[in-house]
Amino acid sequence: MKQDTIAAIATAPGESGIGIVRLSGPQAISIAGKLIKLKQGKKAAALPSYTIHYGHAVDPKTSKIIDEVILSVMKAPKTYTREDVAEINCHGGMVSVRRTLEAAITLGARLAEPGEFTRRAYLNGRIDLAQAEAVVDIIKAKTSDSLSAAVNQLKGRLSGELKEIAESIKSAAVEVEANIEFPEEGLEAAGLKVTARALSSARERLKELLATAGAGKILREGVKTSIVGRPNAGKSSLLNELLEEERAIVTHLPGTTRDIIEEGINLEGMPFVLSDTAGIRESSNLIEKKGIQRTFNSIESADAVILMLDGSEKLNKDDREAAKRARGKKALIVINKSDLKQKLEEREVEKLLPGVKIINISALKAKGIKELKKALRRLVDERGVRGSEEIIITSLRHKLLLENAVLSLDNALESIKKGMSEEFIALDIRGALDHLGAITGRVSSEDIINRIFSEFCVGK
Numbered sequence: 104m105k106q107d108t109i110a111a112i113a114t115a116p117g118e119s120g121i122g123i124v125r126l127s128g129p130q131a132i133s134i135a136g137k138l139i140k141l142k143q144g145k146k147a148a149a150l151p152s153y154t155i156h157y158g159h160a161v162d163p164k165t166s167k168i169i170d171e172v173i174l175s176v177m178k179a180p181k182t183y184t185r186e187d188v189a190e191i192n193c194h195g196g197m198v199s200v201r202r203t204l205e206a207a208i209t210l211g212a213r214l215a216e217p218g219e220f221t222r223r224a225y226l227n228g229r230i231d232l233a234q235a236e237a238v239v240d241i242i243k244a245k246t247s248d249s250l251s252a253a254v255n256q257l258k259g260r261l262s263g264e265l266k267e268i269a270e271s272i273k274s275a276a277v278e279v280e281a282n283i284e285f286p287e288e289g290l291e292a293a294g295l296k297v298t299a300r301a302l303s304s305a306r307e308r309l310k311e312l313l314a315t316a317g318a319g320k321i322l323r324e325g326v327k328t329s330i331v332g333r334p335n336a337g338k339s340s341l342l343n344e345l346l347e348e349e350r351a352i353v354t355h356l357p358g359t360t361r362d363i364i365e366e367g368i369n370l371e372g373m374p375f376v377l378s379d380t381a382g383i384r385e386s387s388n389l390i391e392k393k394g395i396q397r398t399f400n401s402i403e404s405a406d407a408v409i410l411m412l413d414g415s416e417k418l419n420k421d422d423r424e425a426a427k428r429a430r431g432k433k434a435l436i437v438i439n440k441s442d443l444k445q446k447l448e449e450r451e452v453e454k455l456l457p458g459v460k461i462i463n464i465s466a467l468k469a470k471g472i473k474e475l476k477k478a479l480r481r482l483v484d485e486r487g488v489r490g491s492e493e494i495i496i497t498s499l500r501h502k503l504l505l506e507n508a509v510l511s512l513d514n515a516l517e518s519i520k521k522g523m524s525e526e527f528i529a530l531d532i533r534g535a536l537d538h539l540g541a542i543t544g545r546v547s548s549e550d551i552i553n554r555i556f557s558e559f560c561v562g563k
């Protein structure tokens with residue numbers, strides 16, 4: 104099938120230093136050549152790969168100059184898409200780049216769909232599916248840790264590891280399959296033992312990858328942290344203090360916060376998504392009741408909970424209810440209002456959530472906030488998020504496929520143990536390989552590929 108040439112604005116809209124129109128396909132360089140009047144009458148077709156050239160973009164309809172531009176020429180196959188690529192640097196701002204793009208379309212290019220450049224890189228075999236997904240993760244990275252996890256994936260670390268595991272499963276499978284084809288030779292019991300051992304060790308490696316998925320989710324989405332407690336404990340004040348801005352409304356009236364307010368912060372490279380919630384208490388006010396229900400839901404879906412108590416008050420049943428809801432979660436207890444005379448009994452607090460760290464702060468006077476941040480960061484350190492060189496499973500799609508691969512290997516091992524026929528064993532082994540193949544896109548259906556690339560922006 105003859106490929107067409109695609110074009111898009113590759114930079115974010117708005118005013119900026121430069122804006123880039125990107126072209127890819129067999130006509131990319133000739134269209135750029137027609138669009139741009141190069142200095143000294145240079146011809147685009149004759150330009151060497153990976154060179155840049157000065158000129159003027161000219162409107163093909165009116166022959167008027169659109170902008171002063173720089174053309175970068177990159178020739179297949181050593182390009183992002185493995186096709187000929189031309190990039191036109193215009194001055195930033197919407198009009199210049201848009202008119203340059205329109206000119207490219209007039210000259211025969213087609214408007215690119217979201218992610219189509221990267222999709223071509225995948226279809227042309229330069230990167231696999233897991234690497235293409237990493238490109239989105241790089242663009243969307245929230246912190247330097249999430250960035251390095253994504254860059255590792257783009258470098259092919261995950262793909263390489265999966266390939267090795269698949270190879271070891273394949274060589275184990277060869278023996279089993281051979282026995283199906285040549286049953287008269289009989290499969291030695293010893294041979295099956297070797298197969299089982301190889302499958303178990305592949306299974307172990309997959310389990311190791313899966314163990315990083317929790318950390319991966321956090322790197323991608325942030326640690327969901329709910330700040331909960333009775334009304335007026337100072338939850339909204341703490342949120343504002345952590346964000347260093349007046350994000351939530353703070354008043355002396357209990358029940359001020361009705362809806363959940365979510366904001367992101369970055370603690371030593373780790374993204375946290377903080378939720379300020381409605382105070383937990385018995386209430387007959389319909390709006391407040393709905394707010395409190397939302398608080399309960401927020402606790403349930405949270406990765407971590409900050410249980411806030413008012414140090415200037417005695418412990419009450421609302422505090423106990425809030426603590427009960429937080430049980431089993433990664434948690435911190437924060438005793439607020441350390442600037443006031445303390446009435447709260449620490450011994451009773453210790454019994455609320457045994458083993459959970461207790462920190463005294465004053466949200467009003469900004470005391471103890473540093474210590475709280477450190478303790479919060481350490482809550483997830485326990486999960487072993489490193490982010491730098493480790494391979495980390497950040498995608499839910501990958502996680503599910505890995506789980507399915509493990510399941511298939513479990514079945515294969517079970518069949519070997521039970522002395523089932525080789526056909527059964529082989530079927531499960533092939534299943535495991537298919538699941539692994541789906542991660543890198545060796546075996547993938549069209550609509551999965553469509554879904555992955557629809558997450559991209561146009562021009563990438």
Ligand SMILES: Nc1nc2c(ncn2[C@@H]2O[C@H](COP(=O)(O)OP(=O)(O)O)[C@@H](O)[C@H]2O)c(=O)[nH]1
Pocket residue numbers: 333334335336337338339340341352353354355356357358359360382439440441442443464465466467468
């Ligand atoms: N003295 C003192 N007052 C505080 C402190 N933190 C919050 N407050 C006050 O407590 C009241 C309730 O605070 P708010 O943040 O709205 O509590 P929330 O209902 O838990 O969100 C407000 O009047 C705050 O100014 C603190 O550390 N010390």
Ligand SMILES: [Mg+2]
Pocket residue numbers: 338339340351352359360380382
């Ligand atoms: Mg509040």
